[in-house]
Amino acid sequence: MIDLTSYSALSFDVYGTLVDWEAGIATVLSEWAQRRGSSLDQEALLLAYADNEAAVEREYPGLVYAEVLQAAFRRTAKDLALPVTDEDVQALGRSVPDWPAFEDTHVALTRLKKHYKLIILSNVHEQGVEGSIKRMDVVFDQVNTAERIGSYKPSPRNFEVLIEILDELGVAKRQLLHVAQSLFHDHVPGKAIGLDTVWINRRHNRPGWGATPDPQIGVTPDLEFTSLAAFADAADAAFAAKG
Incomplete structure (x- = not known):
């Protein structure tokens, strides 16, 4: 002790x-997944996302975090075989102050x-x-x-x-x-x-x-x-x- x-x-x-941060990220990912017709819950989306964010940070240490979020979102969407737009990823990138x-x-x-x-x-x-x-x-x-x-x-x-x-x-x-x-x-x-x-x-x-x-x-x-x-x-x- x-x-x-x-x-x-x-x-x-x-x-x-x-x-x-989980609530902040999950809110954006859940709204996106629902629009794409996915039934994945928040925990499943966070699990899919987690390693992608860590990988982007490791590979691009000089990248501003808002851009890390966007890149990780794109990788997650690819892993889940769900479409994602620039507007989708930008929403996550600018969401940090709202968490x-x-x-x-x-x-x-x-x-x-x-x-x-x-x-x-x-x-x-x-x-x-x-x-x-x-x-x-x-x-x-x-x-x-x-x-x-x-x-x-x-x-x-x-x-x-x-x-x-x-x-x-x-x-x-x-x-x-x-x-x-x-x-x-x-x-x-x-x-x-x-x-x-x-x-x-x-x-x-x-x-x-x-x-x-x-x-x-x-x-x-x-x-x-x-x-x-x-x-x-x-x-x-x-x-x-x-x-």
Whole structure:
């Protein structure tokens, strides 16, 4: 059991952890699939989509995320043998700022901000993150995006940059705790570079991996919670006990 009071900063994945990217993606894909006469449900569409997005990010690390979404959508449509138009894929590409924050995000982040500096390490472009920050209505101390870094998680480069610029906040690596939902994008590379991590297991009551690829290798986060609110409860309790 790690001591939550020993950290001074939290770095967050945004999409899947703070913002419901599965709901955002599934809404667009479902509307498209229904128009094409497909009976696939949201989970099936997310499963078909997940590996395609990861593949595009791996093959084209300099591509802006809105374009990643479009390319992944086209590959998914091809896999499913369903027609897709430019208008269809552009709808997904511009949808990021409209993706909803989880119900507990704003309040939990506000509580956590009393104890920690808050950092974003996101796989999304600048415009998308800006829109999501407005929805979360919380001021972050540092924002790092795939567009700014030039690569996508799970690339080690994203975590190397995160650690390199911690000194701008006066934070040492040992004082940083990484908080994320995705084992594939965050916990595997985060643990590989030596970070302590907290798993916000948003899919705890659903089977499968959804829009996140199977990590393929085992990884053990230091703590696991089923919601951000539960993590905030634990942090509040730890600091209260310390006095």
